[in-house]
Amino acid sequence: MPTAPNPPGPSDETTAPQVRVLLCDDHTVVRAGLRALLASTPGIDVVGEAATGDEALAAAAKLRPDVVLMDLHLGAGMDGIEATRRLVAEVPGTRVLVLTTYDTDADITRAVEAGATGYLLKAERPDELFAAIRAAAEGRAALSAPIADRVLERMRSPRAALTDRERDILGQLAHGLGNREIARALFISEATVKTHLVRIYAKLGVDTRSGAVAVAKEQRLIP
Amino acid sequence: MPTAPNPPGPSDETTAPQVRVLLCDDHTVVRAGLRALLASTPGIDVVGEAATGDEALAAAAKLRPDVVLMDLHLGAGMDGIEATRRLVAEVPGTRVLVLTTYDTDADITRAVEAGATGYLLKAERPDELFAAIRAAAEGRAALSAPIADRVLERMRSPRAALTDRERDILGQLAHGLGNREIARALFISEATVKTHLVRIYAKLGVDTRSGAVAVAKEQRLIP
DNA sequence: CGCGCCATCGACCGATCGGTTGAACGGGGT
DNA sequence: ACCCCGTTCAACCGATCGGTCGATGGCGCG
Numbered sequence: 395m396p397t398a399p400n401p402p403g404p405s406d407e408t409t410a411p412q413v414r415v416l417l418c419d420d421h422t423v424v425r426a427g428l429r430a431l432l433a434s435t436p437g438i439d440v441v442g443e444a445a446t447g448d449e450a451l452a453a454a455a456k457l458r459p460d461v462v463l464m465d466l467h468l469g470a471g472m473d474g475i476e477a478t479r480r481l482v483a484e485v486p487g488t489r490v491l492v493l494t495t496y497d498t499d500a501d502i503t504r505a506v507e508a509g510a511t512g513y514l515l516k517a518e519r520p521d522e523l524f525a526a527i528r529a530a531a532e533g534r535a536a537l538s539a540p541i542a543d544r545v546l547e548r549m550r551s552p553r554a555a556l557t558d559r560e561r562d563i564l565g566q567l568a569h570g571l572g573n574r575e576i577a578r579a580l581f582i583s584e585a586t587v588k589t590h591l592v593r594i595y596a597k598l599g600v601d602t603r604s605g606a607v608a609v610a611k612e613q614r615l616i617p
Numbered sequence: 618m619p620t621a622p623n624p625p626g627p628s629d630e631t632t633a634p635q636v637r638v639l640l641c642d643d644h645t646v647v648r649a650g651l652r653a654l655l656a657s658t659p660g661i662d663v664v665g666e667a668a669t670g671d672e673a674l675a676a677a678a679k680l681r682p683d684v685v686l687m688d689l690h691l692g693a694g695m696d697g698i699e700a701t702r703r704l705v706a707e708v709p710g711t712r713v714l715v716l717t718t719y720d721t722d723a724d725i726t727r728a729v730e731a732g733a734t735g736y737l738l739k740a741e742r743p744d745e746l747f748a749a750i751r752a753a754a755e756g757r758a759a760l761s762a763p764i765a766d767r768v769l770e771r772m773r774s775p776r777a778a779l780t781d782r783e784r785d786i787l788g789q790l791a792h793g794l795g796n797r798e799i800a801r802a803l804f805i806s807e808a809t810v811k812t813h814l815v816r817i818y819a820k821l822g823v824d825t826r827s828g829a830v831a832v833a834k835e836q837r838l839i840p
Numbered sequence: 841c842g843c844g845c846c847a848t849c850g851a852c853c854g855a856t857c858g859g860t861t862g863a864a865c866g867g868g869g870t
Numbered sequence: 871a872c873c874c875c876g877t878t879c880a881a882c883c884g885a886t887c888g889g890t891c892g893a894t895g896g897c898g899c900g
Contacts (some may be wrong), residue, residue, distance in 0.1 A: 467844080558876095565696075567827055570829040571827075574856085583879055586877070591857090600892050601858075602794075604794075604826040608792065611830070611835075650859095780847085782847065796886075809849060812849080815889070824888075
């Protein structure tokens, strides 16, 4: 770390140099707004902008920011999830902080699975954002309160982790097939189908096939 | 077979060169049966077989058949609908003729939406199949009688014209509720719920609640 | 005023589902 | 080598669903 002539923060962490941030959002006005907001924030430096996933990858590779502020919806082309996945894979040392307007379970879990360090909503208070950026720069998880609630809820019922076979069953289920038909389609016995279904119910937090289909469609577990 | 290359015949079958057909069915015996059946049919040439959607895509890209005979249920992996969708998208000039044992409204409409040129049942008479293959090769629609009936029926009742109440029921259904719970939630009797469900099934072309949820989610009939 | 459509309810039946317990096998990881 | 996990299967039971009769009342429409 070179000598950092940063303004003396009233807080104790004078150690923090400058957090270098890359903005990624397809809306120009949003990027401009964030840039203005962060410009007046000591300790945070916006070093670049990107409007698409590809631009974000290129810019991150070149600029090596500490944190990428990533919107999930980037219009056409690569979405924020995919961009996040590739960023964490291809640009080590850079943390991705998802900043979006959507808070669906599906988006949150997919972002986390993609390797996002944090996730917060654009509706959050600015100082929440500042804190999250600093946290992300240090590799600490940064989830805003409503997001944290959902994540914890999700943790309580360890859903998601469907096995390949369970996904097969779910796929047939979404076609409205009965247990016997699913069994025949997958060349297994009806008993096995029922066994899988019970596990699927547990993982998805439901207790009926209709509920399973609904959750599966919602979380894009099924095409 | 005479390799007569006479292009413009007035109206005889001498005009038809040879219709090149690719079979796609996960059951080996079915493929063998079709191959044998079609081998003895003048004007039709089976140029390849595929047991899965992936195989069908690869084979079609290589062989460039005029018609792909596609079963809808291909066991695990990509189903016939998805395979059809990708075939019409990725292998231009090749027509997909769905040949299956199922005749549910959902399957038919999904197949047609996926771009199938025709749809007929395995229970059909062989000459129906021959005619359908030749029709498909020329790009003409080929629907066997029972299928045509259903399609017309569907056309008569234009959209999935669900009533408000039926949409209510569907919404509760998508939460995985049972009939009794739906009844309580909407302040009606269980019997009424069942009545609505029967109508919903008819309109959506399914016969199970899971199927109804799947179709409803697909067509965005419910949030 | 009929006529059709929608919504409501009741009763019945067989088929299917949801849930449980118990068991077996093979592959991966420590 | 051991154990966990995924996958497979069997048998059983009560609850629920799917399908089918039938019936009533309200509502708009020509």
